[in-house]
Amino acid sequence: MQRRDFLKKSSLGLAAGAASVSASAPVLAQSAPTIKWRLASSYPKSLDTIYGAGEMVANRVAQLTDGRFKIQVFAGGEIVPALQVLDAVQQGTVECGHTTSSFYVGKNRAFAFDTVVPFGLTPRQQMAWMYYGGGLQLMRELFKDYGVVNFPCGNTGAQMGGWFRKEIHSLADLKGLKMRIPGLGGEVLSRLGAVPQNIPAGDVYAALEKGAIDATEWVGPYDDEKLGFYKVAKYYYAPGWWEPSAQVTLIVNAKEWEKLPKTYQYALDVACAEANMHMLAEYDAKNPLALAKLLKAGVQLKRFSTEIMVAAQKAAFDFYNEEAARNPAFKKIFAEWEKFRRNEQAWFSLNDAAIEQFMYSHNK
Secondary structure (H helix, E strand, O other), X not given: OOHHHHHHHHHXXXXXXXXXXXXXXXXXXXXXXXXXXXXXXXXXXXXXXXXXXXHHHHHHHHHHOOOOEEEEEEOOOOOOOHHHHHHHHXXXXXXXXXXXXXXXXXXXXXXXXXXXOOOOOOHHHHHHHHHHOOHHHHHHHHHHOOOEEEEEEEEOOOOOOEEEOOOOOOHHHHOOOEEEOOHHHHHHHHHOOOEEEOOOHHHHHHHXXXXXXXXXXXXXXXXXXXXXXXXXXXXXXXXXXXXXXXXXXXXXXXXXXHHOOXXXXXXXXXXXXXXXXXXXXXXXXXXXXXXXXXXXXXOEEEEOOHHHHHHXXXXXXXXXXXXXXXXXXXXXXXXXXXXXXXXXXXXXXXXXXXXXXXXXXXXX
């Protein structure tokens, strides 16, 4: 079913329900079942924007179903380890989860396309690909093999390049560097000589403080300030070339999804779409203020050298072509994603990027 048809029917169904409620006794309350789900998040409660998107979904679903469909949200580690949310949903330990699909590239590297790949799509381009470029259908084919239904449910925007205990001037400085970085960004950095590690958010500060890792990336200034990385690593790099955006996903156990009344399915789909928009807007509003505070605290803002950027981009696309040659699922998604990416870049470079570059260089 095409997404616009799905959302249209969703709106009609919910509107019809609302009209029935106002007519006499609430029809939804009379006929609809009470359903309680548990949502396992990959994020700690302290990260109110990314964790909060899961709560936003739960609250919106309750509103749209007159309180009949209730979802209880649990932070990473409360009932499920932060990096095992997909396993928990697949196994039915919880009905749904809010997570980042790139955490699970160990199962299939094609999962990265549901989040982002290095030098990939910007937030708007990712949204366009998912909703109108065939991305959602492609990713659902992959998730189906794991007994899961996926919904875009947030985006952090373009991420920062992370926190480093020492300056990174050249490719030579990456040799042997131990860095917390999940997904395909870690794969690319390993080709440049770094040693990637996947560590949950709650454990990163301690690893950085003790020297178990030399650097870490997370999201951007708003979250990074909360996690306190600047206290133990003062060099803050940009840009996060491995994540020019980062989509967050709600995953639902397929059997539990099929059990839901259609109106509840519509409500959940609409709630995820709202959260997808709101998370990006919230980060865009909060990150500049947080960055200003970090700079006042003595953080030294740095940029990756052209040498590093060029080498990383080449390593990334070499990797994609190699992975496509050995992984049918990756090959299928990559082929369609790459065509979409090229078209988007041609359009954005003509218009959006042109006006942005002018305004940023002639700031008034």
